Amino acid sequence: MEFAFTDEQRMIGETVRGFFAEHATSARTRAAMAADGLDHALWAAFAGELGLAGIALPEDRGGAGLGMVELAQVAEAAGAHVAALPLLGHAMLGQAIARGGSDEQKAEWLPRLATGELVSTSAWQPDVTIAGGRLSGHFAHVPHGAVADLMLVHSGDNAWIVDLKGEGVAITAHMTMDQTRPLASITLTAAPAEALDNPDAAIPAALAAGWIVLAAEALGGAQETLDRTVAYSRDRVQFGRQIGSFQAYKHRLADMMIEIEQARSAVYWAACTIDENSDEAPIALHAAKSLAADTYFMCAGNMIQLHGGIGFTWDHDAHLFFKRARSIQTLLGHGAWHREAIATMILGPACEGAAA
Numbered sequence: 001m002e003f004a005f006t007d008e009q010r011m012i013g014e015t016v017r018g019f020f021a022e023h024a025t026s027a028r029t030r031a032a033m034a035a036d037g038l039d040h041a042l043w044a045a046f047a048g049e050l051g052l053a054g055i056a057l058p059e060d061r062g063g064a065g066l067g068m069v070e071l072a073q074v075a076e077a078a079g080a081h082v083a084a085l086p087l088l089g090h091a092m093l094g095q096a097i098a099r100g101g102s103d104e105q106k107a108e109w110l111p112r113l114a115t116g117e118l119v120s121t122s123a124w125q126p127d128v129t130i131a132g133g134r135l136s137g138h139f140a141h142v143p144h145g146a147v148a149d150l151m152l153v154h155s156g157d158n159a160w161i162v163d164l165k166g167e168g169v170a171i172t173a174h175m176t177m178d179q180t181r182p183l184a185s186i187t188l189t190a191a192p193a194e195a196l197d198n199p200d201a202a203i204p205a206a207l208a209a210g211w212i213v214l215a216a217e218a219l220g221g222a223q224e225t226l227d228r229t230v231a232y233s234r235d236r237v238q239f240g241r242q243i244g245s246f247q248a249y250k251h252r253l254a255d256m257m258i259e260i261e262q263a264r265s266a267v268y269w270a271a272c273t274i275d276e277n278s279d280e281a282p283i284a285l286h287a288a289k290s291l292a293a294d295t296y297f298m299c300a301g302n303m304i305q306l307h308g309g310i311g312f313t314w315d316h317d318a319h320l321f322f323k324r325a326r327s328i329q330t331l332l333g334h335g336a337w338h339r340e341a342i343a344t345m346i347l348g349p350a351c352e353g354a355a356a
Contacts, residue, residue, distance in 0.1 A: 003268055009069060009073065012073055016050075016052065016078075019045075019046070019050060020080065020081045020083055021081065023045060024042060024081035024082075024084075025081075026320075028042065028084075029081070029084050029320065033180060036173075037084055037146075037181065038084055038085070038086060038119070038147045039085065042085060043085055043086070046085060046116065047117075048115070048116060051114075052074055053115065054094075054115070055071055055074055056071040056091065056094065057098055057114050058098055058106070061098070061111055062111035062114035063110065067274070068208070068270075068274040068275050069271040071212060071271070072213075072216040072267055072268060074216075075213045075216035075217045076216040078217060079219065079220030079221040079224075081220075081224070082180050082320045082324050083180070084181070086120065086121065086144040087217070088122070088143050088144075088181070088210055088214065089120045089143055089144060089151075089152070091209040091210065091213045092120075092152055092206040093113065093150060093206070094113050094114075094209070095202075095205040095206055095208070096122075096152050096203070096205055097110055097113075097161070097196070097202070098110060098205070099198075100159065100196045100199055100201035100202025100205060101196055101197055101198075101202065102197035102198075105161070105194065105196065105197060118150055119144065119147055119149050119150075120149065120151065120152065121142050121145050121150075122152040122206060123142045123145075123153055123186065124153075124154050124155065125137050125139050125155050127155075130158075130160075131190075135153065135160055135162060135190075135191050135193035136188050137153075137155075139187070141183045141185070142183060142184050142186050145164075145183065145184030145185070146182065148164050149163070149164055150163060150164060151186065154202075157199055157200065159195070159202045159203055160193035161193070161194040161196065162191055163191075164186070167192070168189045168190045168191030168192070169186065169188060169191050170186070170188075170189070171184055171185070172186075172187075177326060178324050180320065207285075208285055211270070211285045211286075211288065212267070212271055212274070214289060214293065214328050215266070215267045215291075216271075216292070218263070218292035218293050218295065219295075219296070221296050221299075221300070221321050221324055221325060221328075222259070222263060222292070222296040222299040223260055224321070225300050225321050226256045226299060229256075229302070229303050229306050232307055233253070253306075256302055259295040259298060262295070263296075266284070266287050266288040266291045266292060267288045269284050269287075270285045270288035270289075273285075282341075283342055283346070286339070286342045287338070290335035290338035290342075293325070293335055294329065296321075296324075296328060296329075297326060300318070300322040300324075304318045304319070
């Protein structure tokens with residue numbers, strides 16, 4: 001597969017990078033962390049002024065009608081600034097409805113998601129009870145669960161939309177490591193739930209969007225940690241020399257760059273496979289999530305160490321990148337789980353025998 005951005009995609013990339021550089025400042029992110037973990041003004045500008053909340057939603061439902069490559073560009077730019085936005089759940093619910101919702105569900109929910117009117121999240125739970133269109137179950141570690149309006153619930157081969165502002169919903173917000181994407185516990189007790197029309201299409205679409213968002217955020221964050229560390233290496237002087245001139249320091253930067261470029265290829269390979277309905281999509285998605293997440297964690301750790309004592313302080317943004325990187329590693333499957341999935345797809349019974 002050969003890949004290069006189109007002129008339109010390059011323009012989108014430049015636009016979103018400029019937007020987040022101007023608006024997703026460290027001060028605003030920290031203010032959101034001190035509140036509910038969502039930069040409401042940034043979300044309003046993101047969705048209203050630029051129309052980016054609907055970038056991958058159908059054009060006839062108020063979206064831009066673009067694909068996963070463009071969504072990845074947006075998530076990459078947001079990840080570079082650790083933006084306190086609910087992109088993960090928003091992308092997952094939007095794609096679930098777009099791919100597996102009924103005409104009525106698409107007409108009801110997609111236009112409101114495209115404008116950013118609704119904040120959404122997603123949760124998976126094998127043990128749920130559904131009776132008479134009402135859902136019961138407990139959902140731990142729900143991203144932006146305390147501020148979300150809607151939740152996509154998928155359990156087994158079924159998927160539902162739940163109004164978190166409705167009856168039968170109890171939400172407990174948690175203080176979590178990554179305060180830019182805070183988690184909450186949600187308990188549903190006979191809460192009204194709207195079953196998606198085609199869960200066989202909705203669930204894979206939601207997971208694909210979630211993995212691409214996380215992988216692209218990780219890519220953007222990893223690149224930013226490298227860029228900031230390179231800039232610091234030119235400014236910081238020890239023993240009469242820029243610290244970036246020391247060989248051991250340069251080797252660490254080179255290792256970061258190599259891993260980032262590999263992750264970049266994996267992320268946009270995965271996005272392309274979805275847009276082109278390629279048979280490579282399952283492997284590409286698992287590869288992108290695991291490689292990009294692990295790369296980000298490595299780069300964020302290097303950023304702290306290569307900044308020396310200042311990198312460990314609360315006043316420095318290095319810890320924001322490190323905590324986001326650690327969070328991305330665990331969301332929607334740890335790297336070991338994704339790599340095992342790839343091995344199983346490639347080796348089949350041979351992999352199962354080796355594991356035994």
